[in-house]
Amino acid sequence: xxxxxxxxxxxxxxxxxxxxxxxxxxxxxxxxxxxxxxxxxxxxxxxxxxxxxxxxxxxxxxxxxxxxxxx
Amino acid sequence: xxxxxxxxxxxxxxxxxxxxxxxxxxxxxxxxxxxxxxxxxxxxxxxxxxxxxxxxxxxxxxxxxxxxxxxxxxxxxxxxxxxxxxxxxxxxxxxxxxxxxxxxxxxxxxxxxxxxxxxxxxxxxxxxxxxxxxxxxxxxxxxxxxxxxxxxxxxxxxxxxxxxxxxxxxxxxxxxxxxxxxxxxxx
Numbered sequence: 001x002x003x004x005x006x007x008x009x010x011x012x013x014x015x016x017x018x019x020x021x022x023x024x025x026x027x028x029x030x031x032x033x034x035x036x037x038x039x040x041x042x043x044x045x046x047x048x049x050x051x052x053x054x055x056x057x058x059x060x061x062x063x064x065x066x067x068x069x070x071x
Numbered sequence: 072x073x074x075x076x077x078x079x080x081x082x083x084x085x086x087x088x089x090x091x092x093x094x095x096x097x098x099x100x101x102x103x104x105x106x107x108x109x110x111x112x113x114x115x116x117x118x119x120x121x122x123x124x125x126x127x128x129x130x131x132x133x134x135x136x137x138x139x140x141x142x143x144x145x146x147x148x149x150x151x152x153x154x155x156x157x158x159x160x161x162x163x164x165x166x167x168x169x170x171x172x173x174x175x176x177x178x179x180x181x182x183x184x185x186x187x188x189x190x191x192x193x194x195x196x197x198x199x200x201x202x203x204x205x206x207x208x209x210x211x212x213x214x215x216x217x218x219x220x221x222x223x224x225x226x227x228x229x230x231x232x233x234x235x236x237x238x239x240x241x242x243x244x245x246x247x248x249x250x251x252x253x254x255x256x257x258x
Binding site (some may be wrong): 001002005006008009010011017018020022026029030031032053054055056057058059060061062063064065066 | 083084087088090091092094096097100119121122123124126127128211217218221222225228229230231232233234235236237238239240241242243
């Protein structure tokens with residue numbers, strides 16, 4: 001989805017250059033995800049999805065030498 | 072259709088990060104020890120990115136770089152070391168409290184090729200074609216108007232300029248109850 005968004009606005013050579021699982025234990029390191037939210041997630045989200053439903057990525061792209069934005 | 076307005080999202084993010092306390096837990100997960108050793112401890116402790124986009128940006132000396140959502144400045148400082156004194160890095164953030172922290176870390180590092188600015192990723196306060204490279208780390212996922220933010224990135228990059236974006240993506244649909252929770256806007 002992110003790669004598609006970059007392409008749609010006019011980037012080229014769009015690629016995902018890093019992709020890793022991002023688990024609940026990783027979310028717990030961030031202030032945006034307080035313990036009560038993580039408890040909520042554990043209740044709502046099937047445990048088998050914790051391993052791969054969120055991933056961290058690095059997406060790269062390039063502005064074409066000659067272009068106008070598509071959106 | 073987002074579950075949160077722009078204003079709601081900005082309020083949640085600003086109020087959370089302006090009182091955020093660091094722990095090095097995020098930095099230890101994402102960066103190599105030798106990378107962290109050369110940076111101010113405060114910038115390391117307040118790293119809240121989700122990946123290491125600077126590692127993939129291919130920065131070279133002399134380039135002009137924009138770090139969108141610079142927070143306390145860890146990736147801004149990394150980028151500044153890579154582009155050297157001939158280059159320039161602008162760190163942009165919408166939260167004044169985080170910019171204040173970043174200013175302290177930039178001063179502590181003695182980096183004179185960094186400028187810090189307040190602004191929104193959906194309305195970048197820069198002229199067209201101002202930068203060679205844009206990096207951003209765990210920030211685009213916080214926008215309720217991601218395509219608008221990406222279009223702004225395209226506008227301020229020079230032709231041939233590059234982006235390297237660290238972000239969180241979903242591989243499946245979250246239950247609706249989760250998506251309506253304010254903290255779910257981060258994914």
